[in-house]
Amino acid sequence: MSLLTVSNLTKRYPRGGKSIAAVDDVSFHIDPGETLALAGPSGSGKSTIARLVLRLIEPDAGRIEFEDNDFLALSGASLRARRARLQTVFQDPLAAFNPRATVARVLDDPLRIHGIASRSERPRRIAALLERVGLAAELASRAIHEISGGQRQRVAIARAIATKPSLIVLDEAVSALDVSVRGQILHLLLDLQRQERIAYLFISHDLGVVRAVAHRVILLDAGRIAESGDARAVIDAPRSAIGKALLAAAPRLHRTRP
Amino acid sequence: MTVLASIRDLTVTYRRDGTEVAALKNISLDIAAGERLAIIGESGSGKSTLALAIAGLLPAPSRIDVWIEWPGLGRVPLGGRDIGFVFQDPSASLDPVMPIGQQIAEVARTHLGLTWPQAYAKAKNLLERVRLPDPDSALLAFPHQLSGGQKQRVAIAAAIAAGPKLLIADEATSALDTIVQAEIVTLIRRLVAEDGMTLLFISHDIALAAELAERIAVFRHGQLVELGATARIVDAPAQPYTRALLDAHIGLDAEPLLNRSGLAT
Numbered sequence: 090m091s092l093l094t095v096s097n098l099t100k101r102y103p104r105g106g107k108s109i110a111a112v113d114d115v116s117f118h119i120d121p122g123e124t125l126a127l128a129g130p131s132g133s134g135k136s137t138i139a140r141l142v143l144r145l146i147e148p149d150a151g152r153i154e155f156e157d158n159d160f161l162a163l164s165g166a167s168l169r170a171r172r173a174r175l176q177t178v179f180q181d182p183l184a185a186f187n188p189r190a191t192v193a194r195v196l197d198d199p200l201r202i203h204g205i206a207s208r209s210e211r212p213r214r215i216a217a218l219l220e221r222v223g224l225a226a227e228l229a230s231r232a233i234h235e236i237s238g239g240q241r242q243r244v245a246i247a248r249a250i251a252t253k254p255s256l257i258v259l260d261e262a263v264s265a266l267d268v269s270v271r272g273q274i275l276h277l278l279l280d281l282q283r284q285e286r287i288a289y290l291f292i293s294h295d296l297g298v299v300r301a302v303a304h305r306v307i308l309l310d311a312g313r314i315a316e317s318g319d320a321r322a323v324i325d326a327p328r329s330a331i332g333k334a335l336l337a338a339a340p341r342l343h344r345t346r347p
Numbered sequence: 348m349t350v351l352a353s354i355r356d357l358t359v360t361y362r363r364d365g366t367e368v369a370a371l372k373n374i375s376l377d378i379a380a381g382e383r384l385a386i387i388g389e390s391g392s393g394k395s396t397l398a399l400a401i402a403g404l405l406p407a408p409s410r411i412d413v414w415i416e417w418p419g420l421g422r423v424p425l426g427g428r429d430i431g432f433v434f435q436d437p438s439a440s441l442d443p444v445m446p447i448g449q450q451i452a453e454v455a456r457t458h459l460g461l462t463w464p465q466a467y468a469k470a471k472n473l474l475e476r477v478r479l480p481d482p483d484s485a486l487l488a489f490p491h492q493l494s495g496g497q498k499q500r501v502a503i504a505a506a507i508a509a510g511p512k513l514l515i516a517d518e519a520t521s522a523l524d525t526i527v528q529a530e531i532v533t534l535i536r537r538l539v540a541e542d543g544m545t546l547l548f549i550s551h552d553i554a555l556a557a558e559l560a561e562r563i564a565v566f567r568h569g570q571l572v573e574l575g576a577t578a579r580i581v582d583a584p585a586q587p588y589t590r591a592l593l594d595a596h597i598g599l600d601a602e603p604l605l606n607r608s609g610l611a612t
């Protein structure tokens with residue numbers, strides 16, 4: 090049974106008197122514990138799909154089923170409860186969090202809002218979450234602006250897993266990190282996936298990263314699915330014109346002695 | 348080889364909330380006139396600080412002990428005229444409420460002493476050089492009406508409007524998809540060659556830096572770890588840190604990190 094099923098999703102935006110389809114009749118599914126990547130050129134609709142799935146915006150047409158619920162029909166308490174199972178990690182956590190808030194505060198919020206732990210239990214939960222993402226417990230008292238970018242991205246992941254989600258949407262979540270930190274964060278995400286069967290909707294324009302971490306990939310072009318399939322098969326030998334163009338343009342590192 | 352800029356013992360210390368951050372420590376480095384030099388290194392290693400120090404753009408509460416000579420210029424450079432700067436986020440260097448033609452013309456007028464009509468003609472020519480579609484109407488467009496890649500082309504046009512000797516691109520293509528990124532890199536390469544400009548290209552994408560640059564400088568913790576010809580750095584790094592950076596690169600032929608058995612079926 091799939092975890093998320095998206096059917097015939099369409100989202101239009103007005104543009105110079107006309108209307109353009111940012112997302113045009115898109116259908117896909119994600120299984121529990123699976124990573125589905127969305128790739129494609131700038132403006133192809135990746136972030137719009139992420140926002141639709143997170144219900145930050147409403148579609149013009151289509152269905153979203155999440156954990157066997159008609160997700161678009163949910164509201165109030167049942168939507169809130171289901172939202173705990175669907176989390177996100179932003180590209181720039183500094184913009185997403187209050188930079189003066191402490192790490193403990195950022196992690197306390199979801200535990201409190203979703204009633205996951207009592208007030209007395211929460212400090213222990215926060216320490217456990219920090220340990221889970223490989224951060225020292227002492228970091229809890231630091232402000233968000235007082236930790237490094239890589240540490241901040243770990244805090245964002247800790248916050249996302251605080252509510253025990255089954256799906257995390259990652260929109261360019263590792264793109265701003267340097268290569269060494271990015272590798273560590275990707276390993277962390279894959280460990281969490283193995284241990285807790287979390288599924289990811291993974292958006293990135295780095296095809297090397299997509300190929301290394303995703304099970305399947307969808308290549309988007311102008312709001313439509315151009316091609317989809319096994320991530321390595323598609324990236325190693327794309328069949329669509331946009332897939333070929335993206336691959337041809339990707340920089341390659343030629344090392345004679347790796 | 349003519350040296351454009353000779354940097355000796357450059358040390359930069361930022362001051363923030365009473366504490367001091369040593370961002371660069373005793374950097375010595377020559378930039379050859381006409382070369383394409385890439386700066387790579389982890390986040391916080393001081394790459395942007397180096398670029399800002401060279402361009403004379405460091406924020407006020409910083410202490411800079413520096414000796415930069417400009418033999419290739421024969422005088423102290425003037426920011427905007429002798430050095431063009433392109434940032435990661437083109438919106439940061441473009442004024443959202445001014446038509447882009449006016450923004451580019453403004454640079455040309457200020458630094459080249461052109462009249463407005465001359466400056467607009469120059470702006471149109473620059474938009475053609477960066478291959479923006481329909482330059483006539485683009486002159487009148489506002490930044491928000493352009494895509495990310497188009498905005499970056501405009502930012503490059505503005506950066507080279509005064510005919511700088513040195514073009515500094517700080518993560519200028521990091522936010523772009525591979526197709527637009529390759530177009531911008533080709534554009535930069537062509538402009539640098541046509542105008543005999545020197546390029547300082549900052550990126551944490553090693554593959555991209557290696558494709559574009561003739562030499563690569565590796566930074567870490569505010570220090571210059573090593574500097575050499577691109578092929579030498581990539582194939583025979585002298586420092587373990589450089590090797591670690593190269594190994595951390597996830598290329599299109601990398602071993603997948605994914606353990607496929609991890610997928611519940």
Ligand SMILES: Nc1ncnc2c1ncn2[C@@H]1O[C@H](COP(=O)(O)OP(=O)(O)OP(=O)(O)O)[C@@H](O)[C@H]1O
Nearest residue numbers: 102103111130131132133134135136137138294495
């Ligand atoms: N709020 C909005 N109003 C109008 N148009 C929008 C809005 N959000 C997105 N669009 C348009 O929808 C299309 C898809 O945008 P989207 O942000 O989903 O692209 P993307 O694939 O995430 O691109 P990128 O790789 O640059 O992040 C674009 O043409 C964009 O201009």
Ligand SMILES: Nc1ncnc2c1ncn2[C@@H]1O[C@H](COP(=O)(O)OP(=O)(O)OP(=O)(O)O)[C@@H](O)[C@H]1O
Nearest residue numbers: 361363368370389390391392393394395396397406
């Ligand atoms: N305005 C500032 N005030 C105080 N500290 C600063 C300032 N700008 C940078 N720093 C610090 O100086 C060091 C070097 O920063 P710099 O921005 O040069 O790194 P970078 O190599 O460009 O990193 P990135 O790849 O993340 O852009 C870092 O420790 C950073 O936190």
Ligand SMILES: [Mg+2]
Nearest residue numbers: 135136137260
């Ligand atoms: Mg996006």
Ligand SMILES: [Mg+2]
Nearest residue numbers: 394395396517
């Ligand atoms: Mg920088």
